Amino acid sequence: MTTEYVNPPAGGYPEMVDVAVEGEAKKLPIGPPFVELGGTGLKRSTGVIDEEFLPALRGTKGVKVFTEMSQNDATIGALLFTIEKLLREVTWTVVGDDSSPEQAKAVQFVEECIDDMSHSFDDLVAEILSMLPYGWSWHEIVYKKRIGPWETDGKKRSKFTDGKIGWRKMPIRAQETLHRWLFDDTGGIKGMVQIPPPYYTQRSLSIERCLLFRTGAHKGNPEGRSILRNAYRPWFFKKRLEEFEAIGVERDLAGLPFAKVPSQIMKPDATPQQKQLFTAFKRLVSNVRRDEHDGVVIPSDVDPDTKTPEYDFQLLSSGGGKTFDTNALIERYSTEILMTVLADFIKVGHQGTGSYALHVDKTGIFRAALNSIAQGIADVFNRHAIPRLFGINQWKLDKLPRIEPSNVDPPNLAELAQFMQTMSGLGMMFFPDPDLEKFLRESAHLPDLPQEVEEMRREEADMQNAMAFEGAKQKQEMVAQGMTPEQAEMQSQAPTPEMMEQEQGPARAQAELDAAGKQMDMDIKGRDAELKMQGQKQGLEIDGKSKKQALEHDRKAKDLEFRHTKRTKDLEYSHAKRTNELSLREKKEAMKQRAKADSPKKQFPKKKK
Numbered sequence: 001m002t003t004e005y006v007n008p009p010a011g012g013y014p015e016m017v018d019v020a021v022e023g024e025a026k027k028l029p030i031g032p033p034f035v036e037l038g039g040t041g042l043k044r045s046t047g048v049i050d051e052e053f054l055p056a057l058r059g060t061k062g063v064k065v066f067t068e069m070s071q072n073d074a075t076i077g078a079l080l081f082t083i084e085k086l087l088r089e090v091t092w093t094v095v096g097d098d099s100s101p102e103q104a105k106a107v108q109f110v111e112e113c114i115d116d117m118s119h120s121f122d123d124l125v126a127e128i129l130s131m132l133p134y135g136w137s138w139h140e141i142v143y144k145k146r147i148g149p150w151e152t153d154g155k156k157r158s159k160f161t162d163g164k165i166g167w168r169k170m171p172i173r174a175q176e177t178l179h180r181w182l183f184d185d186t187g188g189i190k191g192m193v194q195i196p197p198p199y200y201t202q203r204s205l206s207i208e209r210c211l212l213f214r215t216g217a218h219k220g221n222p223e224g225r226s227i228l229r230n231a232y233r234p235w236f237f238k239k240r241l242e243e244f245e246a247i248g249v250e251r252d253l254a255g256l257p258f259a260k261v262p263s264q265i266m267k268p269d270a271t272p273q274q275k276q277l278f279t280a281f282k283r284l285v286s287n288v289r290r291d292e293h294d295g296v297v298i299p300s301d302v303d304p305d306t307k308t309p310e311y312d313f314q315l316l317s318s319g320g321g322k323t324f325d326t327n328a329l330i331e332r333y334s335t336e337i338l339m340t341v342l343a344d345f346i347k348v349g350h351q352g353t354g355s356y357a358l359h360v361d362k363t364g365i366f367r368a369a370l371n372s373i374a375q376g377i378a379d380v381f382n383r384h385a386i387p388r389l390f391g392i393n394q395w396k397l398d399k400l401p402r403i404e405p406s407n408v409d410p411p412n413l414a415e416l417a418q419f420m421q422t423m424s425g426l427g428m429m430f431f432p433d434p435d436l437e438k439f440l441r442e443s444a445h446l447p448d449l450p451q452e453v454e455e456m457r458r459e460e461a462d463m464q465n466a467m468a469f470e471g472a473k474q475k476q477e478m479v480a481q482g483m484t485p486e487q488a489e490m491q492s493q494a495p496t497p498e499m500m501e502q503e504q505g506p507a508r509a510q511a512e513l514d515a516a517g518k519q520m521d522m523d524i525k526g527r528d529a530e531l532k533m534q535g536q537k538q539g540l541e542i543d544g545k546s547k548k549q550a551l552e553h554d555r556k557a558k559d560l561e562f563r564h565t566k567r568t569k570d571l572e573y574s575h576a577k578r579t580n581e582l583s584l585r586e587k588k589e590a591m592k593q594r595a596k597a598d599s600p601k602k603q604f605p606k607k608k609k
Contacts, residue, residue: 040187042219047180063176070133075334088122090374091406097399107401113166127172128213134175135224137213144168165392189222230340238333245326257285260312342366367408374405410443434458
């Protein structure tokens with residue numbers, strides 16, 4: 001067991017160490033910790049990958065086969081269509097590491113760059129998903145300087161005018177244009193060389209300017225592995241069976257072509273004219289079709305001895321039924337194609353049997369697989385695209401924003417409601433929780449809460465957490481003073497004077513407002529009665545039209561006076577109510593500050609919006 005070097009490695013030969021290998025002393029290189037000694041084992045030569053053992057699936061041949069499978073097979077087309085449409089429904093959210101102003105600016109910048117590209121992010125995801133049939137997808141990052149929307153040059157046109165560098169587009173570099181890969185000395189991917197139409201010239205694309213999406217990274221293979229690779233064998237047999245079935249149907253309808261010719265023209269010593277005639281008859285029986293142009297013309301020569309025609313052409317009908325049920329065979333291979341990607345639930349409804357519970361389990365596994373694909377796409381952006389974006393803008397942060405995908409399918413609302421009801425019965429409190437309520441509203445497609453209501457719910461949640469912490473602290477103090485946990489629980493449930501004041505304060509204010517309102521109604525009714533009596537007294541002294549006008553004028557004057565009085569009282573009561581609410585809020589804030597001061601290690605930070 002020896003180690004040989006064709007060329008000395010950079011920095012000299014690695015350090016050697018004495019070890020025992022199968023009872024024999026050997027020297028093995030260990031080297032410094034930054035030197036890579038081994039290799040991945042990827043089979044490659046001059047930038048061409050040679051991992052596939054089937055010649056029909058190597059290189060550009062494999063690309064053509066996978067293109068035919070994805071574009072010319074109904075089962076595989078339905079599979080890829082389902083995957084694409086489900087992943088296009090995923091919501092991609094940019095999140096920060098914390099709620100600091102710097103992180104908020106970074107998150108906003110990434111969101112702006114995504115929205116400012118010349119194509120939508122959903123279209124980009126659809127292009128990235130071409131990695132599923134081919135195993136990989138290569139995208140070049142094209143940047144631009146954000147000058148303004150009035151610029152005609154695409155390198156400067158942007159919705160924003162801050163002068164930063166953002167993403168212009170991320171176009172795909174098609175799989176069929178690949179010429180070879182570029183690797184470094186350790187097997188790392190440096191780039192790809194493509195020959196794209198219409199000029200068909202070689203172009204080298206560095207990995208530092210591009211993104212490589214793969215379904216897998218075994219041995220560091222840049223070509224990944226197509227999700228249709230395991231479906232190739234059933235697809236191959238299914239395709240052949242469909243062709244044989246179509247030929248058989250045609251032959252059953254048209255009949256088997258049958259021709260009689262003289263034996264002389266079939267002999268090896270036949271004349272060239274006879275051989276040409278024999279070839280024409282063979283072509284006739286092999287190419288005969290029943291269509292609008294069908295018809296046969298043959299010689300009418302008769303044998304002089306037997307008096308029978310020397311040439312004859314007939315269509316023989318089928319002598320019986322098919323030996324094999326081709327429909328069942330094709331159905332079997334179609335199911336195997338879907339089974340390779342856990343998508344055989346697509347067949348549910350097209351077959352006579354099937355369990356709903358089994359269907360739900362299979363779709364759950366399929367959704368989990370799609371969630372892993374979405375997370376893999378997000379990982380490439382988080383590891384490469386976003387760090388390069390901030391690096392080119394010379395924006396240094398300890399932790400960069402990241403893109404997170406939502407689940408492929410929303411949760412089952414009935415199951416979620418049952419779970420929450422069960423956990424509530426066990427003592428878990430879900431509300432008030434504005435983040436949870438927002439998630440439930442989004443899952444049920446309900447309208448969002450107004451901003452002021454959400455802030456109020458958040459304050460209630462923070463207050464409830466502070467009170468819960470205060471109650472737990474009181475229980476610990478009571479147990480430390482000699483009470484049992486049960487006695488401490490009962491004592492903590494007894495309302496304190498501050499809690500009673502907080503609970504009774506709003507009710508007392510409401511009662512005062514109700515009483516003031518009733519008193520105001522009684523005052524108005526009394527004043528109306530007084531006006532009526534004054535009108536009756538004035539009616540004794542004034543007659544006719546002048547009496548009516550005077551009464552109406554007096555009533556309007558009194559009505560204006562009492563409206564002004566009522567408005568003044570309303571303002572007074574509103575001021576009293578607002579003062580009461582401010583006092584209650586100050587008490588809550590004081591309790592929160594006291595709870596934080598008592599336990600500085602357990603804070604209740606404001607949740608992210």
